[in-house]
Amino acid sequence: MDKLLIQGGATLRGEVKISGAKNAALPILCAALLAPDTLQLSNVPQLKDIATTKQLLAHIGVLVERHGDRVSLDASHIQHLDAPYEMVKTMRASILVLGPLLARFGEAKVSLPGGCAIGSRPVDLHIKGLQAMGAEISIEHGYILASTKHLPHQRLRGARYYMDLVTVTGTENLMMAATLADGVTILENAAKEPEVVDLANCLISMGADISGAGTDVITIRGVAALHGAQHSVVFDRIEAGTYMVAAAMTAGDVTLQGVQANMLDAVIEKLREAGAQVDCTEQTIRVRSQGRLQAVNIRTAPHPAFPTDMQAQFMAMNTVAEGVAKVTETIFENRFMHVQELQRLGAKIEIDGNTALVRGVPSLDGATVMATDLRASACLVLAGLVAQGQTTIERIYHLDRGYEMLEEKLSALGANIKRNH
Numbered sequence: 001m002d003k004l005l006i007q008g009g010a011t012l013r014g015e016v017k018i019s020g021a022k023n024a025a026l027p028i029l030c031a032a033l034l035a036p037d038t039l040q041l042s043n044v045p046q047l048k049d050i051a052t053t054k055q056l057l058a059h060i061g062v063l064v065e066r067h068g069d070r071v072s073l074d075a076s077h078i079q080h081l082d083a084p085y086e087m088v089k090t091m092r093a094s095i096l097v098l099g100p101l102l103a104r105f106g107e108a109k110v111s112l113p114g115g116c117a118i119g120s121r122p123v124d125l126h127i128k129g130l131q132a133m134g135a136e137i138s139i140e141h142g143y144i145l146a147s148t149k150h151l152p153h154q155r156l157r158g159a160r161y162y163m164d165l166v167t168v169t170g171t172e173n174l175m176m177a178a179t180l181a182d183g184v185t186i187l188e189n190a191a192k193e194p195e196v197v198d199l200a201n202c203l204i205s206m207g208a209d210i211s212g213a214g215t216d217v218i219t220i221r222g223v224a225a226l227h228g229a230q231h232s233v234v235f236d237r238i239e240a241g242t243y244m245v246a247a248a249m250t251a252g253d254v255t256l257q258g259v260q261a262n263m264l265d266a267v268i269e270k271l272r273e274a275g276a277q278v279d280c281t282e283q284t285i286r287v288r289s290q291g292r293l294q295a296v297n298i299r300t301a302p303h304p305a306f307p308t309d310m311q312a313q314f315m316a317m318n319t320v321a322e323g324v325a326k327v328t329e330t331i332f333e334n335r336f337m338h339v340q341e342l343q344r345l346g347a348k349i350e351i352d353g354n355t356a357l358v359r360g361v362p363s364l365d366g367a368t369v370m371a372t373d374l375r376a377s378a379c380l381v382l383a384g385l386v387a388q389g390q391t392t393i394e395r396i397y398h399l400d401r402g403y404e405m406l407e408e409k410l411s412a413l414g415a416n417i418k419r420n421h
């Protein structure tokens, strides 16, 4: 099992190119299933989750070719309409093939994703939304069996559907399904994340008729068919936020390339509140800080509020900041797995329900810690960058799911970090 070894104390300086967004690329790869044509993507990050999705799509019958950051997907000859458990259990986002398969082929058999470290993460809203569009859905032996064979033209029908929880992949699944439905679909209380908007932009370039993406009401007018297109994946705002925190925590001076600051307002605001200097241009964000940061209260909520995927990173920042801060997680019921690991490094944190109270300490002490989920792993890397001595992070396959070339990018900024196989 690979480990990361980090010698704390380095100050990060320089420039870092931010990669394409994992959470935009995943639904967009699945959108290729909607058209009997070729979808050509660029700025696709090289990540474990992307490779897993490509394997799943290849199983279904999509011809997938990768050249560097470019991926082409030819979905003109589909052979299977299922997503087997063996593949879905490694990546929950596999549920994103359900909407496209059902919309284009009238049937789909997709394994129910299991839970995961950060919570039960049901998919009931994905299922209820498709049922609202006329799909017949049963759950048998751990699989979702969906069909529209009983409907006119065997196609989903447009519907108005209110999601009683803001769900990112739920919004994405239903938006994709609605592109080929008979009639108009209105998704209310839709997720507004930039990755939802990027998916909508890709679907529109494939011939879909979508308006309102980025707001909480998305209207999709079904069309007879979609066609191939070219699309460049939006940058990864969570990878960007992670490097911004790394720069602030190490009293560094780092400029991020290939980013759009307007997708990171809540994160930028909190970094400034902590005392970092953040300067933005059209395509860059520069983060500088001197001396000790101030602790900042965090409360996660759907976009444009503070992103849950940045909660662990800011908790790491608070562990060595001046003062006491509250970190409240409102999206997932168990997203404090990193707390125990941070405590092994000397952090002072008390959990009370979905709130953690963090008392800043002058410094952390390096130790061996264990990654438990993707963003918790990133938080431990950040803590290791400032801890005294060596920090060893085990189970870093979690990191490889969501951070492209992490140790190379951090080393180029001056961090003392290496992977041992």
Ligand code: EPZ
Binding pocket: 022, 023, 026, 093, 119, 120, 121, 122, 123, 124, 125, 126, 127, 165, 166, 167, 168, 169, 170, 308, 309, 331, 332, 333, 374, 375, 402
């Ligand atoms: C997406 O997960 C992201 N993953 C997550 O990023 C991110 O943390 C999350 O959105 C919230 O922003 C991808 O986009 C691939 P949700 P998703 O459906 O869509 C509940 C990362 O680190 N819910 O928005 O699975 C759910 O349990 C990952 O990159 C239902 O109850 O999250 C959660 O409490 C981690 N029923 C809340 O809604 C449903 O049918 C939000 O979940 C769907 C969701």
